[in-house]
Amino acid sequence: MAGEIRVSIDSEADIVAARQQGRALAAELGFSSGDLTLIATAISEVARNIVAYAKRGEIVLSHANQGSRRGIVVVARDEGPGIPDIAQAMQDGYSTSHGLGLGLPGAKRLMDEFDIASQVGQGTTIVMKKWARRHG
Amino acid sequence: MEVPILRQGNYLIATIQAALSDAALLELRDELVKRVGTFRARGVVLDVTLLDVMDSFTARTLCGIAHMTKLRGARAIIVGIQPEVAFAMTQLGMTLEGVETALDLDGGLAALRQGTKGGGDRGR
Amino acid sequence: MTQKTEGQALGQPKDKGTESLVSELVAYLREQREALRRQWVEQTTAKGYLADLTPEEIEAESAIIYDTCVGCLETGKYDAAQTYAARMAKRGLLHGMTTEQIIGGLATMRDIYGRSLFEHYHHDLARLSAAALDIYEPVANKILSIVAMTFIEERERVVRQQLEAMRELSTPVLQLRAGLLILPIIGLIDTQRARQLTEGLLRAIRANRARVVVMDITGVPAVDSKVANHLLQTVQAARLMGAAVIVTGLSAEVAQTLVTIGVDLSGLNTLSDLQSGIEEADRLVGYRVITTEATTVRNAET
Secondary structure, eight states: OOSEEEEEESSTHHHHHHHHHHHHHHHHTTOOHHHHHHHHHHHHHHHHHIIIIISOEEEEEEEEEETTEEEEEEEEEEOSSOOSOHHHHTSTTHHHHHTOOOOHHHHHHHSSEEEEEEETTTEEEEEEEEEOOOOO | OOSOEEEETTEEEEEOOTTOOHHHHHHHHHHHHHHHHHTTOSEEEEEOTTOSOOOHHHHHHHHHHHHHHHHTTOEEEEEOOOHHHHHHHHHHTOOOTTOEEESSHHHHHHHHHHTSOOSSOOOO | OOOOOTTOSTTSOOOHHHHHHHHHHHHHHHHTHHHHHHHHHHHHHHHTTTTTSOHHHHHHHHHHHHHHHHHHHHHSOOHHHHHHHHHHHHHHHHTTOOHHHHHHHHHHHHHHHHHHHHHHHTTOHHHHIIIIIIIIHHHHHHHHHHHHHHHHHHHHHHHHHHHHHHHHHHSOOEEEETTEEEEEEESOOOHHHHHHHHHHHHHHHHHHTOSEEEEEEEEOSOOOHHHHHHHHHHHHHHHHTTOEEEEEOOOHHHHHHHHHHTOOOTTOEEESSHHHHHHHHHHHHTOOOOOOOOOOOOOOOO
16 A cells, blocks of 8 residues: 555646545545545545635545554645635535535535644645544 | 537436546536527436536536526436435535436436426425 | 562662562462462352353363463563453353453452462561562552453444444335335434434435335434434435435424424425325325225134
8 A cells, every 4th residue: 555645736637536546545445435435525625625726736645543443644735825714614504605615614524533724825734534434 | 528418309418427527517517508498408317327426516517507407498307326425415515405306317307207396306 | 557678669670689579479379379279269169250160161260360370470471461361351251251250250369369478478578568569469450450451342342243233223224115115213313323324225215216215213212403414414315316205203392392492304304104104105106005895814724
């Protein structure tokens, strides 16, 4: 398994590449098929965000261990304009009512862990994680 | 045109592929809206069976197609959303409110022909 | 209290003095092997800790426990304890042993051996403190906690497995007629169960080409806003696949509570009972039920 996979996001065509790579890595990590779709969708949303607001950025895919369970780590970073009010952006309904399509609250619901740091004028970094569910 | 648009009687059928680019989806939208007029279509079936991920842009655009074709006199119906995709969509909060759905192409055409509101409606 | 000799207080690095004391302890315990084993067998039998074992097995067990304890004491490593713990956990669960039984055998060992040390060193309190309190007790206690923790983890693992199996069984999706599914839900709904339920339903919709689902929640004891939201999401997901969901079994109290809380149930098609739900479902799918002359059931000739 590769240590880290970097997908450069320069245009909307890269969104599909990022989520397909994410799906492949998650499959290797043993996620259920339902989870694969959740992960691919979350990656699609944050990648789309990069394209829409920062124009360019990158998605870094890697895996992590927490005790006996394995998980996927998705880092989405860009050097775009940044988000002035993170709390507002993470509010459900804000994006849909403004039609801005900030799929961040949605992506958060799909993953197990979600952290976002952003500075106006400097950029945004999002770290999302999902853990493969143990069975027995 | 990346996405082929088939014609079956009064209906137009578009089968959307998995890794469709944004530009191609928008092109499909414009083309469908145009052809609804050209062929005086009464219905449009958007088949997303092959889509493995439905993100917010795709969902919004499909809704857009439905509303635009409706304005031109055609009912649109989205068919073929897979179980995992349906689940992910509800988690994301995308419910395609106001847009008709059916299980598959046959179901979609049947709903259009019957004139009944396609699948999932409350039916009251 | 007892006086501690130089360099043997707790926490200080092992020195020549401590090492030799450990050897002395181990030598003494080895010398006392038979006596210790005998005592252990007597006490555990009397207390009924190993009730499911034959006398031969109890004898063998006494040796294993002894070897484990002395081994850990001598080497300072707890591999033997881990192995013993894993074995006991599996065996204990298999035979339905109680925690008291599992831990009891070890606690008895700890007390017996400990007492033996007290008797041996009673003339030299300083040495007793250094030997018993500082060297032996931590080892015995650690062995005990390793076994306890392993047993608890194993039991939790089995419970999780059984819970998982129960969840699968408790939300069957049934096809009543072509195109019509029934989903009777029994028991509490949490996030994980809601997801499992939804995934199962969506797959069934595809497999059965269902157009209507009657989801009955009569058997769901607690419906709060969280559960209501889970149900709403299930309904929304089914709709995306072209299936209408009729929810039945929402009690009057639950209905009142949810409306009072302010949960928006306008997205739900609800009816009070299963029968009404099925009638409505029939209407949506296009079935009509006609009553014909009932055939009499003939009693079996005895």
